[in-house]
Every structure is written in C-alpha cells, then in structure tokens.
Amino acid sequence: LDELTEGPWKPVGMHGALFVVDPDSNLWVAQSIDALIKQVAEMHDGKDHCNRSSDYKAIAGHAISLADDPEFFASAAVGIACPDGFYQIEGGEIKNEPLMPKHRQRVMLPVAPAPEPTPQFNAFLHETFGSDTPGEEEQQVTLVQELAGAIMLGLMPRHQKAVLFYEPFGRAGKGTLERILRGLVPSRFVTALSPFKWSHDYHVAALAGSRLNVVGELPENEAIPAAAFKSVIGGD
Numbered sequence: 503l504d505e506l507t508e509g510p511w512k513p514v515g516m517h518g519a520l521f522v523v524d525p526d527s528n529l530w531v532a533q534s535i536d537a538l539i540k541q542v543a544e545m546h547d548g549k550d551h552c553n554r555s556s557d558y559k560a561i562a563g564h565a566i567s568l569a570d571d572p573e574f575f576a577s578a579a580v581g582i583a584c585p586d587g588f589y590q591i592e593g594g595e596i597k598n599e600p601l602m603p604k605h606r607q608r609v610m611l612p613v614a615p616a617p618e619p620t621p622q623f624n625a626f627l628h629e630t631f632g633s634d635t636p637g638e639e640e641q642q643v644t645l646v647q648e649l650a651g652a653i654m655l656g657l658m659p660r661h662q663k664a665v666l667f668y669e670p671f672g673r674a675g676k677g678t679l680e681r682i683l684r685g686l687v688p689s690r691f692v693t694a695l696s697p698f699k700w701s702h703d704y705h706v707a708a709l710a711g712s713r714l715n716v717v718g719e720l721p722e723n724e725a726i727p728a729a730a731f732k733s734v735i736g737g738d
Contacts (some may be wrong), residue, residue: 516572585613
C-alpha cells in the first residue's frame with residue numbers, strides 16, 4: 503500500500519479493486535486483483551508467507567480490505583474531468599480548474615469541450631421531438647439535455663432515476679439517442695444488464711462502478727420484476 507501511495511493520496515479499496523492515483527492524469531485508476539497479485543509476487547516473493555500463488559492472492563486481497571473505503575468516491579466533487587481540466591458549475595456558471603486527486607474522479611472524457619455548431623444533432627432533435635403543441639418540443643429537448651448531464655456527472659443514481667424510451671411504432675430516434683448518450687461515457691464504465699436479471703446477485707454485482715447501464719429492446723408482454731428493480735434504483 504505504501505508503494506502505491508502517490509504523495510498524500512493512499513490507495514482506496516472498493517468493489518474488489520484497489521484505486522490509486524495516476525500521477526500523469528490525476529485520475530483514480532483501478533488496479534485489478536491480477537495486477538496486484540503480480541506486483542506482490544515481484545516485490546515480496548520468497549519472504550515469509552509469500553512463496554506460492556495462493557499467498558500472493560491472499561496478500562493482494564488483504565491489501566484491498568485494509569484500504570476499503572466505500573464512501574470515498576461517494577463524496578467526490580460533482581463535475582466532468584476532461585484532458586484540459588475539471589469542469590464544474592458554480593453559481594450558474596461553468597468553471598474549469600486543473601484536475602487534482604482531491605476531486606476523486608475515476609472517469610475522464612477523451613475530449614475537451616468547445617462551442618461548436620451542431621446542425622445534424624439539432625435537426626435530429628427537431629425530427630424526433632417536433633410537435634404541434636406549443637412548447638412541447640422545447641420541453642422534450644430540455645429533458646434530454648438534463649438526462650445527458652446527469653449521466654455524464656453520475657447523478658442518476660443519487661436521484662434514484664431510471665429512464666425509459668417508449669414509442670410503439672419504431673424509427674422514432676430511440677436507438678440513435680441511446681448511442682449518443684452512450685458516447686458520453688467511456689466504454690469501461692458502460693454496462694448492458696437487463697432489469698430482468700436484477701433479481702440475481704451475480705448480475706447485480708456487475709453494475710458496481712457502472713456510470714451508465716443501457717439496454718435495448720425489452721419484452722413487450724413481460725413485466726419487469728418490480729421488487730428487484732426498485733431495490734437497485736433505490737440504492738438498497
């Protein structure tokens with residue numbers, strides 16, 4: 503653990519992995535159990551109680567347990583890490599400052615935001631949500647923007663929300679919008695676990711650390727298991 507400490511920032515154990523600060527990006531990066539086992543073997547092989555692969559694995563698991571802190575990332579700053587800094591909203595204004603370990607960020611978008619015209623996206627939104635009812639299109643587009651922001655910021659679980667795109671006739675933009683939203687999250691933080699499997703502990707465990715769980719078509723004539731669904735969405 504001392505070897506993996508970066509300045510004052512000690513490793514943090516969570517979800518069966520050890521998170522350490524990457525000095526180049528200042529992100530908290532997960533060290534897999536296999537990587538830790540290899541490091542234990544390279545550093546301590548031949549010492550007392552460190553002679554076999556089972557010893558390496560036990561030591562690595564013990565290190566994760568010693569560093570366990572499930573609340574560390576729960577209290578992370580709300581914002582978006584990008585290559586050019588950490589973006590937050592303060593007083594209604596967007597603020598950018600250098601990303602530091604104190605921000606406790608594990609996810610970084612691969613691009614720096616910049617004001618650009620988006621004619622294709624604007625046309626898509628108009629085609630998808632166009633309405634003869636005054637104000638309805640603007641409300642729908644605003645809701646989509648809120649969803650995109652909540653997904654990027656990781657706020658959906660805090661508000662205990664899930665989103666259903668429903669339109670029974672097809673070719674309504676659901677798949678396109680889903681792909682756009684999925685593009686806002688690095689692929690390693692995206693899962694695709696159907697709520698019909700949320701009653702199984704093994705599958706629910708796969709959601710740990712996910713920033714976006716997105717599922718395509720759901721069976722039309724089968725009800726989602728309500729108890730398991732509410733338990734996951736509610737954070738229980």
